[in-house]
Amino acid sequence: MKTIIEPFRIKSVEPIRMTTREERCLYLKEAGYNLFKIPSERVLIDLLTDSGTGAMSSLQWAGIMRGDESYAGAPSFFRFLHVVQEMTGIEHVLPTHQGRASERILFELLCGPGHEGEGRIVPNNAHFDTTRANIEHHGTKAIDLLTPEGESPSTLAPFKGNMDVGKLEALLAERADDVPVVMVTITSNSNGGQPVSLENLRAVRAVCDKYGKLMFLDACRFAENAWFIKQREPGHEKRDVRDIVRETFDLCDGATVSAKKDGIVNIGGILLIRDEALFEQASNLLILTEGYITYGGLAGRDLEAMAQGFTEVLEEDYLRYRIRSTEYVGERLLAGGVSIVQPPGGHAIYIDAEALCPQIPKHEFPGQAATCAFYEHGGIRSCEIGSVMMGDAARMELIRLAIPRRVYTQSHMDYVIETILEVKEYADTLPGYRIVEEPAALRHFTAAFEPIR
Numbered sequence: 001m002k003t004i005i006e007p008f009r010i011k012s013v014e015p016i017r018m019t020t021r022e023e024r025c026l027y028l029k030e031a032g033y034n035l036f037k038i039p040s041e042r043v044l045i046d047l048l049t050d051s052g053t054g055a056m057s058s059l060q061w062a063g064i065m066r067g068d069e070s071y072a073g074a075p076s077f078f079r080f081l082h083v084v085q086e087m088t089g090i091e092h093v094l095p096t097h098q099g100r101a102s103e104r105i106l107f108e109l110l111c112g113p114g115h116e117g118e119g120r121i122v123p124n125n126a127h128f129d130t131t132r133a134n135i136e137h138h139g140t141k142a143i144d145l146l147t148p149e150g151e152s153p154s155t156l157a158p159f160k161g162n163m164d165v166g167k168l169e170a171l172l173a174e175r176a177d178d179v180p181v182v183m184v185t186i187t188s189n190s191n192g193g194q195p196v197s198l199e200n201l202r203a204v205r206a207v208c209d210k211y212g213k214l215m216f217l218d219a220c221r222f223a224e225n226a227w228f229i230k231q232r233e234p235g236h237e238k239r240d241v242r243d244i245v246r247e248t249f250d251l252c253d254g255a256t257v258s259a260k261k262d263g264i265v266n267i268g269g270i271l272l273i274r275d276e277a278l279f280e281q282a283s284n285l286l287i288l289t290e291g292y293i294t295y296g297g298l299a300g301r302d303l304e305a306m307a308q309g310f311t312e313v314l315e316e317d318y319l320r321y322r323i324r325s326t327e328y329v330g331e332r333l334l335a336g337g338v339s340i341v342q343p344p345g346g347h348a349i350y351i352d353a354e355a356l357c358p359q360i361p362k363h364e365f366p367g368q369a370a371t372c373a374f375y376e377h378g379g380i381r382s383c384e385i386g387s388v389m390m391g392d393a394a395r396m397e398l399i400r401l402a403i404p405r406r407v408y409t410q411s412h413m414d415y416v417i418e419t420i421l422e423v424k425e426y427a428d429t430l431p432g433y434r435i436v437e438e439p440a441a442l443r444h445f446t447a448a449f450e451p452i453r
């Protein structure tokens with residue numbers, strides 16, 4: 001038996017409102033050709049993000065009812081604490097409202113007041129945008145150290161999220177005093193959801209030890225990363241995925257986590273810190289802006305949902321289905337002649353918009369053109385990751401199809417594939433776009449566009 005089925009059945013359903021192409025053309029025009037501005041009821045399949053969009057299980061919903069809302073010391077907190085300590089082996093655990101709250105606290109402590117005037121640098125395999133923003137907020141430089149194969153979209157390699165350890169060593173040899181912490185993001189969201197190997201994590205650890213540096217993980221997709229290690233890294237095929245996760249966390253001094261990804265919850269995050277003194281300082285900042293240390297800006301019910309989510313995400317049937325279903329979309333698109341970043345990552349497929357719409361120059365936003373066409377043709381909402389989002393810094397013009405956890409069935413994904421392959425047939429006739437309204441910053445969220453006919 002080779003077919004991998006969804007390892008769940010459906011207990012509660014949410015209707016999708018069907019729309020016609022004519023309606024969608026109108027909706028898109030009304031939204032200034034910006035998919036962020038389309039109300040979600042007007043979307044058939046929403047692949048904008050995999051963050052906070054997962055489906056909770058019946059046990060998570062049961063946890064929501066069981067949640068104890070005491071201000072301090074609620075049993076819901078202790079259930080959450082126990083699950084996270086067991087999973088990571090790290091004693092000091094703070095709940096936060098989402099990943100960026102953990103980042104805000106960590107980087108305020110490592111780069112904020114008291115560190116002014118120091119020429120600080122935080123290296124990472126590839127910074128996620130909120131991580132970079134929280135670091136740069138303190139005048140610290142955030143730099144990415146991916147390997148050359150990681151930066152090449154068509155190179156097939158098993159661990160394209162790896163950090164370039166040679167570059168890290170060279171940086172530390174020259175400027176160790178300027179580096180407060182070395183971050184590694186697993187899996188690398190900014191690089192197509194590509195995984196990082198255990199061998200690479202051990203090598204980063206060794207360099208950090210040599211220079212006496214803290215090593216922190218941005219561990220939003222630690223379970224997906226562990227599954228890739230089990231599948232792809234020699235010697236780990238037979239290991240329990242929980243063991244791999246534990247070894248991953250054993251290598252670090254702490255981690256920031258958004259539970260909206262591998263926690264399979266709609267809101268929540270964690271900050272893990274091994275060092276007692278740093279943990280004390282983080283607890284004080286948490287109380288200042290998030291909430292008391294046993295709820296950290298969440299409700300007791302959210303802690304219950306996280307505790308259960310972090311338990312379910314480590315089930316191998318779930319991970320097999322999760323990674324395979326993303327890979328399936330990638331394989332079918334490739335077979336249909338669509339260029340994607342290879343190999344498929346854990347949580348998303350990235351389509352090369354310049355290959356799809358070769359007639360549209362970069363400054364007329366080929367990714368925007370294709371995301372609009374996917375919406376008009378099939379009601380699919382995807383996300384442009386190219387010149388609209390990143391301006392002149394965009395290395396590639398990509399369209400991200402981020403896949404929510406446990407939400408869509410295979411026939412939904414077949415529909416997505418069919419839509420994209422049909423659009424491909426006329427993609428070389430799609431118009432480019434121009435921006436007609438532009439905010440001062442983060443323009444991809446609110447800018448208005450119009451097609452250049």
Ligand SMILES: *Cc1c(COP(=O)(O)O)cnc(C)c1O
Pocket residue numbers: 051098099100101128130131185189190218220257258259260261268269
């Ligand atoms: C989502 C994400 C974050 C930020 O988490 P939020 O919960 O959105 O604040 C940080 N790093 C990575 C790699 C992420 O994917």
